[in-house]
Amino acid sequence: MNQDYIKPDNWSIIEEGFDTDSVKSSESLFSIGNGAMGQRANFEEQYSAETFQGSYIAGIYYPDKTKVGWWKNGYPEYFAKVLNAPNWIGIDIEINGENLDLNTCVKVKNFRRELNMKEGWYHRSFEAILQNGTEVLVNVRRFLSLDLDEVGVINYEITPLNKEAKIVFKPYIDAGVHNEDANWEEKFWEIQNLNHTENQAFVTARTFKTHFVATTFMQNSILLNGKNKKDIPLKVENNNEKIQFSYEINILKEEVATIQKIGGYTVSLNHENTLLAAQNVIAKALKIGYDQLLQDQINAWAKIWEMSDITIDGDVKAQQGIRFNIFQLNQTYLGKDSRLNIGPKGFTGEKYGGSTYWDTEAYCIPFYMATKDQQVARNLLTYRYNQLDKAIENAEKLGFKNGAALYPMVTMNGEECHNEWEITFEEIHRNGAIAFAIFNYYRFTDDYSYIPEKGLEVLIGIARFWHQRANYSTKREQYVILGVTGPNEYENNVNNNFYTNYIAKWCIHYTLEQIQKVEKEYPQDFTRIMNKVKLSSSEMSEMKKVADNMYFPYSKEHYVYLQQDGFLDKDLVKVADLDKSQRPINQKWSWDRILRSPYIKQADVLQGFYFFEDHFSKEELERHFDFYEPFTVHESSLSPCVHSIQAAVLDKMDMAYTFYLRTSRLDLDDYNKEVEEGCHITSMAGTWMSIVEGFGGMRVKNNALHFSPKIPKEWDSYSFKINFRNQVLKVSINKNKTQFSLEGNSGISVFVNDKKVVVEPNSFVTV
């Protein structure tokens, strides 16, 4: 039922054979990125069949006007749109007078794509017979440099196979691009100027409204049989938004004509003069040269893999899946720039207009904490700290006061960037995840300094929000939280969502504890913060009253917390009993039908059990898992990983493995039939968690790493590394034993199934 055209391979994503129907999916799957920019796997040469063109620059967006049927107070004026950036990859190819176009060739043979994740490049090759009878072999390699992150490189080789050929390479840069997500085919880039010098061209354009300036550039070199050819006369064509060069070269059969194109973007986020910056970065790249740029790329990726690789033996598909996830996460965000964050589709598509969701705090931070140094996670926390004022403004728009903060559901710049009331106004649990990430960061890193420096202000804003958002129910004699949307977005405007109420209560208690601790241990910070936020002791005690007396819906019949009030009124038909033709329900059913159904899009009560695992017994977890799992349709990419982890805890290893495959190969196997639109980047961190926390059973308790290693029966062994407080611990698990090895200078104690194990540096311990 799912797609299966991707060849299993340990280190590469491989497609063989040309199929116009899978072009858009492959354009997503073979996307490349370097944290600063990204490029869908669009062809360089002309392609006249269906394609979804996409090239994205981190931090560049457009504020589209919010339009709704009946305007509701509190709607943000704008919602953010990811913009397709000007095209830098384009190279039209003319062979003996005919344009090369895979859609019009007489025949395409041996078409192959490879995304080499180990080395960080994308390669495409094919043989084509043109209508004029010329047969050519084409080899194209493309990568986005990790070191020079404004630069992309293309090496495009053509070999005529059956006769000599006149080849015209026509590389271009073009700011006349369209967005798929445009209401009226309107354009979002305004051209500022076009320049070119010999072999180099620059188009500087500015986004409408947001006024981000980007210079898109290219530099071309032509090679014959691998040697630079400098004597080719250059022809230039340009219009208002595009510059195209044209290089003609006549070659014999089996000779190789190559164009090396260096391209990319320099943007006003980083440079005052983007044109000058473009000229500089081209000079730098030229000096390094193509071969060395490629070698640097391989080295840079080797460094990333050294720390973040997970190996799986005995199961190629699982191995390929996890590496694809780790690779994509690193293509999307490298933690260098605290203005950036992790968009749900990364650089692989336009969808989910904004860049930052609660996905970052709930799913991505654990991955980055364990596979990078702690500064990266701190940058992600700081991103929210820097947006605290806007979160307070956002809460004020909704009628909260006195410094209460509601972080946006979707944001580019701290402002709310999405416009549906049931999401924007009501999916308030996101505030909880942002507080939880602060707790989690400290738990993992032991770096408490973040809390007095920055975190406590965020916590206080969030706690104030929950305090004001709850109301007292005289009927229940407890505090209730009405009108919310929980993590399960297949419910809207419900009362007393267990997860939301629980995390609200926790946020207030945790904040009050941190206030006490900061008061005692960081008196100067305490004074500074209290002067700023003006939190009185009576406000604190009111807050505490709310948290102490929070209501949770509970079924005495089933002994489970209810997802929300009224859940048991639903027609409780299990997913297994649902006709398969009805799935996925979000494509088959109308919204009201989804809402009144019992079906759960993604972990909701179970998300609470995941965050607060140690608040509940294993029996409680099992009861809730057994109650909710049968109603869960996993139509969110964020769902199966949590279920996989919990299934592993509960020794349901077959289920855990099934969920693992689903999360790790969600895009490769296209479970949700939407990979065309881009990959699900943020959930890929969940895949990592499902191995490390699920199968490996890793937890941090009382300042120590704990493991309860398990292994799916399909695997021989697996391994991963954890950067725990600047010590890198490698964990290798097979069916019989777990082996630990440690880099660094001092030993570490870990717990395996609650038994203490001491691991010395640079040596193995086997359990």
Place this chain on the structure above:
Amino acid sequence: MNQDYIKPDNWSIIEEGFDTDSVKSSESLFSIGNGAMGQRANFEEQYSAETFQGSYIAGIYYPDKTKVGWWKNGYPEYFAKVLNAPNWIGIDIEINGENLDLNTCVKVKNFRRELNMKEGWYHRSFEAILQNGTEVLVNVRRFLSLDLDEVGVINYEITPLNKEAKIVFKPYIDAGVHNEDANWEEKFWEIQNLNHTENQAFVTARTFKTHFVATTFMQNSILLNGKNKKDIPLKVENNNEKIQFSYEINILKEEVATIQKIGGYTVSLNHENTLLAAQNVIAKALKIGYDQLLQDQINAWAKIWEMSDITIDGDVKAQQGIRFNIFQLNQTYLGKDSRLNIGPKGFTGEKYGGSTYWDTEAYCIPFYMATKDQQVARNLLTYRYNQLDKAIENAEKLGFKNGAALYPMVTMNGEECHNEWEITFEEIHRNGAIAFAIFNYYRFTDDYSYIPEKGLEVLIGIARFWHQRANYSTKREQYVILGVTGPNEYENNVNNNFYTNYIAKWCIHYTLEQIQKVEKEYPQDFTRIMNKVKLSSSEMSEMKKVADNMYFPYSKEHYVYLQQDGFLDKDLVKVADLDKSQRPINQKWSWDRILRSPYIKQADVLQGFYFFEDHFSKEELERHFDFYEPFTVHESSLSPCVHSIQAAVLDKMDMAYTFYLRTSRLDLDDYNKEVEEGCHITSMAGTWMSIVEGFGGMRVKNNALHFSPKIPKEWDSYSFKINFRNQVLKVSINKNKTQFSLEGNSGISVFVNDKKVVVEPNSFVTV
């Protein structure tokens, strides 16, 4: 706090003094209409300050694309927009070389508007001093002919007061109009052709997408001191979308120059050749002549008032209010064309894009039944019958099957024309009102024939919908209806809205009764219908099970039915304890805050008590009224009338009177601060109900009219007429007695406070 610039008057709406700030409000209040077209009170001459231009043609709309953040299955592809039609009223005026523009005159004196409701015309007069020093007196009368309903007439008189003047009249027709409600200033009319002959001009234009064709026309005559002046040379200017004539006339001080402009629309809904139709209708109007057209208008309105007038003595504001309501209803819909219906803003604004809401069935039908003949009400019912197939399609889109029908929330053509899920998919109670109207029609008219002919099919479709929409709650062992929006739109996606559950239960029971009755009494119709709808006895018994076992939320503490599950969890602060600065909450509060508040936009539980009054005791009504009224903010125009009726039933006459004033002068006094956008037409029928059913206590029980007359202490007396089964009964009530008089041939028995009274034709009975 509310506006008060409208002068109290028994028969006219009068404004005195010119204020640019009230121009848009007055443009709504002084709107004119004739059931087929309508015109806001825009100035004929140029006006350079703020104005909201609007001219509307019944049945002509544009399907705008539905745009939402995240698309949800079941959304209609389009939602309908009321279109501003080409301008036929425009007359630019040049006086001694200067354009007349009230915004640029040196002085405007004695500005006065009058909407004469008795005679059906709008008059405007003023004296202006132009910048060139010329002083002029202007008198303009305008009306839309009831008899020739494609025709509007303007008589525009200018008298120079201080010197002779060269007057240039420049009448035009213009299809280059804009909609206020346009996303991108786009146009909705495509010009087809422009023609003119001497004194006549025609612009034929077609709406984009829907392809309605309208010829906008004008015919002009110039008069000097009341005498036709034929020798004026005509100048014509036209561009692609506009034709403008220009007539120059030099007159002495205190002479009167007049232009008589006949204009309007002929449309493809009624004519194959709209241009020819326009020429014909101009000829007809010219033949009748201005004076007779005006006299015919007065006569036609006299006929309407003869039947529908309500008199109130001793309270001019109340008198003016009720007449304004009756006048506007008759301007909007006259019951001649069963393709048309009653839009919430009539012809006074663009808002509420579609034309037909449940307002028609719940509020308007009683007015039209009692003040016109029963054919008008039957036309309104037939409108829905004709759209049954589309209602079935609409239900299918939402996953219902087997002939279940869900009527659209907003429609122009039977398709759903609105695009918010919480309204479109969930405000399903509208289906109940449509069934109730069938019951109500029979109750009032005794014309059962409609049910076997048409009504039963509608009832079966609706009953099937309710049957499928409810689900069994194993927890409650009853049927529940989850995820709805009740009449109170300040709640969305709630469970077990009392009103919805109640009307669902009633619909099923009522339908099953009608099936039995039709089977017995109309066996042929029964067979025809059953062959068509294929309703099995098992489906009927399943249906009955749902209705028999419907769950209703109830508070044992307050002894009231709850508006929905969870209502008592709210923070139950009464409206009276709410800070005034917070009102109206729909302008001050964000949507989530409104949703979780206890505030009720319009009668909800009480709407159920209104429809099904005889199902509940007076004590029950009082308990529910006392419970819900304090939380009701009446921010819907449909709210105060129901509360007024119930307050009268409960002898709370002060409240009843306050609500009456609020409903009857909602627009005149602009309670909701939005009259600029247009008047609230459908709720005006509620005003009528609040006198007839509220103060008069009229009910139909067991085929007889019942009254329980009351009178507000502010009034001396009041009277109204009821067309009950082709007998016209006049009811006059003062503080001491009630008088009945009857037109027609045979007597009638009515009940006054449950005592029988026999009224003979053409005589009085006093009680």
